[in-house]
Amino acid sequence: MEVWYSSYGSNLCEERFYCYILGLQPYGSNKVERGCRNKTLPRDNKKIILPYQLYFAKERSKWGKGGVAFIHHEYDISQSTIGRMYRITEEQFLEVVAQENQLEDIYIDLSGVKKRGFADLELGWYDRIIYLGEEDGSPIFTFTNSNGITEMEKYSPAIPYQNIIRKGLSELGLDKIEINSYLSPFHNC
Template sequence: MQVWYAGYGSNLSRSRFLCYLTGGRPEGASRTYPGARDQSPPQDDRALTLPGEMVFAWDSPTWGGGVAFYDADTPGVTLARAYLVTEQQFADVAAQEMHRAPGVDLDLTQVLHEARHRLGPGRYESLHLVGELEGAPVLTFTTPNLAALQRSSPTAAYLRAIVAGLREAHHLSDEALVTYLLGRPGIAPAWDAASLAELVSEPTRR
């Protein structure tokens, strides 16, 4: 079965997401990923808008600051990017997000029937069915208990990955990027309009 994986944080960036499939270390991160059993690239990817709010929280050992979580229960708009992958690839991506070794398939029966499935207590162990695209389910994952995580500002490296992905998928202007990021809970106090404008105006990294 094919599924769409909806990334809303650093996985908005295609090059960062591919580290989950082919292995490698994203720019600015401290962790090297083993990759998936099937290292084929996504068969497609699309810009997507999810109902709900993206927030920055926790203190990631990979990025050194807050990272993105999806709150489906709070009104808002979350900009995402959907990648068309196999069910096995999705399981391996989820495993690496959960700091587990890839190689174990997931049973998606519950999330496909009930829209949510809590796999465990970890930061990204709650599966969400967020829609359907061209007949295939759109899935993402987030924390099962966002209230338990303290809001925390992201690092510049993490934000650069998000900015790159938002440019690639949603073609946002600098002004729109600042407006979107400034409205995310957890972005302050480390970031304000001026510092975000400086970051998004940086020359594109090659």
Template sequence: MSSPPLVWYASYGSNMYAARLRCYLEGGTPPGAQRDYAGCRDRSPARRVVASEFPGGVYFATESPVWHGGRAFFDPALPGRAAMRSYLVSAGQFSDIAEQEMYREPGPDLDLGTVLRTGRDELGPGRYETLLHLGDLDGYPVLTFTAPWSASEIEKNPPSAAYLAMLVGGLREAHGWSLPEIAEYLAPLPGVPGHWSAPEIADLAPRATP
């Protein structure tokens, strides 16, 4: 199965925040980041942007040198539903976004044949090198990337205030949720309990918009 011209990139982490994702597409330093992104070879904006939810859950693990705390990962085997924001981009742009998440230069295009055929493709051992096909929307496949391990196989690490603020901002933009609704969603995610309460998460809202 060859790569389609367009795919949905489903983000469940800081790229739900549109200003941050724009730097992955166009290049530049995203809000809250400490490094400059090269941008995609095709710097066109996303064709469409929609709020979405998929079966599974988000958890926090590893240590981000950008955020100084746990990163968000998606595990489709977790109970519940994960709130995401999906961007309709070219297959090449999706490839370039994935490469930048691994701190690599954009290009060449990833081979999406296996993930579209089987639903999953481990391209490497890296934290965001496992592709998942979450379904289809308006005739285009919805893809995301996550870690090759499951949530039960890795020690959790709480996210930093700056990282949570990006998620708060992204969820407000994408889903239009109230601050209590956002806090209720984020507070129980693995890696958060015992470190952030729902009221503390809601208080991060002013920092979500730079």
């Protein structure tokens, strides 16, 4: 089965996301990703607007000192977080979730996620899987932290991380002014 993985952080950048598929080290990161068993690149990708609030949390990551992107797990029509969806296999999605959470392997009943709207893994930073709907006959999923925005200490994004996000936003057609405007609220989290 194919699914859409909807990203909103560093995986907005196509080259960076491919590191999770192919097992490469993203520019600006200090970690080589292990990659997926199936190295087939996404069949399609496209921009999506997520009605969830974007924020940056965690003090340090593989990108250095500074926060990484999360979305608040409550639907909010007043919010517009820019995302990029990749059409990949269900197995690849599960392996990306595992890599993002520093886990060897993971099983998630995605049909159960569709029915309930979300599922919590209880392990890792990105421990909540959210079902976002359907596109072209395939379900759309993303992941974030199960704690709400008010429960997480905010940090400005690390510069290398921010640069990868900027590149991804540019790939989606935003110009420099739009990118700066989009990211400016997060410089002093």
